[in-house]
Amino acid sequence: xxxxxxxxxxxxxxxxxxxxxxxxxxxxxxxxxxxxxxxxxxxxxxxxxxxxxxxxxxxxxxxxxxxxxxxxxxxxxxxxxxxxxxxxxxxxxxxxxxxxxxxxxxxxxxxxxxxxxxxxxxxxxxxxxxxxxxxxxxxxxxxxxxxxxxxxxxxxxxxxxxxxxxxxxxxxxxxxxxxxxxxxxxxxxxxxxxxxxxxxxxxxxxxxxxxxxxxxxx
Amino acid sequence: xxxxxxxxxxxxxxxxxxxxxxxxxxxxxxxxxxxxxxxxxxxxxxxxxxxxxxxxxxxxxxxxxxxxxxxxxxxxxxxxxxxxxxxxxxxxxxxxxxxxxxxxxxxxxxxxxxxxxxxxxxxxxxxxxxxxxxxxxxxxxxxxxxxxxxxxxxxxxxxxxxxxxxxxxxxxxxxxxxxxxxxxxxxxxxxxxxxxxxxxxxxxxxxxxxxxxxxxxx
Numbered sequence: 278x279x280x281x282x283x284x285x286x287x288x289x290x291x292x293x294x295x296x297x298x299x300x301x302x303x304x305x306x307x308x309x310x311x312x313x314x315x316x317x318x319x320x321x322x323x324x325x326x327x328x329x330x331x332x333x334x335x336x337x338x339x340x341x342x343x344x345x346x347x348x349x350x351x352x353x354x355x356x357x358x359x360x361x362x363x364x365x366x367x368x369x370x371x372x373x374x375x376x377x378x379x380x381x382x383x384x385x386x387x388x389x390x391x392x393x394x395x396x397x398x399x400x401x402x403x404x405x406x407x408x409x410x411x412x413x414x415x416x417x418x419x420x421x422x423x424x425x426x427x428x429x430x431x432x433x434x435x436x437x438x439x440x441x442x443x444x445x446x447x448x449x450x451x452x453x454x455x456x457x458x459x460x461x462x463x464x465x466x467x468x469x470x471x472x473x474x475x476x477x478x479x480x481x482x483x484x485x486x487x488x489x490x491x492x493x494x495x
Numbered sequence: 496x497x498x499x500x501x502x503x504x505x506x507x508x509x510x511x512x513x514x515x516x517x518x519x520x521x522x523x524x525x526x527x528x529x530x531x532x533x534x535x536x537x538x539x540x541x542x543x544x545x546x547x548x549x550x551x552x553x554x555x556x557x558x559x560x561x562x563x564x565x566x567x568x569x570x571x572x573x574x575x576x577x578x579x580x581x582x583x584x585x586x587x588x589x590x591x592x593x594x595x596x597x598x599x600x601x602x603x604x605x606x607x608x609x610x611x612x613x614x615x616x617x618x619x620x621x622x623x624x625x626x627x628x629x630x631x632x633x634x635x636x637x638x639x640x641x642x643x644x645x646x647x648x649x650x651x652x653x654x655x656x657x658x659x660x661x662x663x664x665x666x667x668x669x670x671x672x673x674x675x676x677x678x679x680x681x682x683x684x685x686x687x688x689x690x691x692x693x694x695x696x697x698x699x700x701x702x703x704x705x706x707x708x709x710x711x712x713x
Contacts, residue, residue, distance in 0.1 A: 386681065386685070435699065460702075461702045461703055462698075462699065463604065463702060467604070467698070470695040470698075473691070474692075477685075477688040477689075481678055481712060482712075484679045485679055490712050491712070492710060492711070492712055493710070493712075493713050494696065494699060494705070494708050494710055495649055495708070495709050495710070495711050
């Protein structure tokens, strides 16, 4: 499967690239091709240094990455994501887009600040062509832990989406990351529930002296 | 400590009575004294049958239970809770009130339906005398698992409240239930975050074939 990671040079993007590179063809995407290529080279070296096989990691611009992708991972901040998508709109056709995007701001505490659609995922689906299948997932996965390949994760990942096949694909991709457990979170209209958990988890972590807090339903 | 459990004849009330009876003086409360006394007798017999010690469990009306209590557990449904509190208002003075109350309704899915204050806990604090200290907790503890004393629970319990001493008392009471882990959820204004998790957990459980789902932050 060809997976393009927008925000692929960032910390959570790095984790996905490293975790999925054994089985999938990964494209690290950035506005600047040079930066993307450099990051991809680093990730490849890290995998080879660890003696892990690597199906393929390359780097390119967002536009080029999306064009050939089956799955596009949106691991970018909320601020600017809509403008970014509008800029690269012509390159979308029927990809699965995984949104990790959480609209939040920090006052005294982190607060969920959804757009009028109710969630980032619904706003993103609104601006993309209807043929693109948006799936919402991975909001509460620690970037640091994801990028540490020696670590077996033990998180539940709630996956929301309206297209059943796309949701199933994302749940399968989730299972490939040891040991994330995908849970069916329902349609995209339920995405606000898992998006809003992120500021809540950050607040909990700050107050209770934890870091990199995820969630498990028991 | 004298703990009055409103809704003490219900399933979640039973769990608290059984779990706290070894160390505390428990009053099972109900609108009907007979029903409360009968439940209290049953709980005492259950504990004695299991060879567990019991500090004291009695049953009485809501009014009588509240009057002598240090802590009042509000384990009642959202519908009717405000009217119930208004009816028994004269018996409150400076108790700690633990709200487990979640405003939600079922359409296709369970939905969080907060009052204008933003959460049940804030609405409850609004109607009670200012000297009463409302603490919000235990929204996501399975009644069935809580009442099964052979089970070691493994949940995190987020505790929200504006009075630091009251919050600390509830966190200590939480630690006494093996092995619930209290987490400081901040002030009462954050209670909506943990209240709204309840319908989300119920929806997740239904969709993924689980029951009695709780939550753990990892």
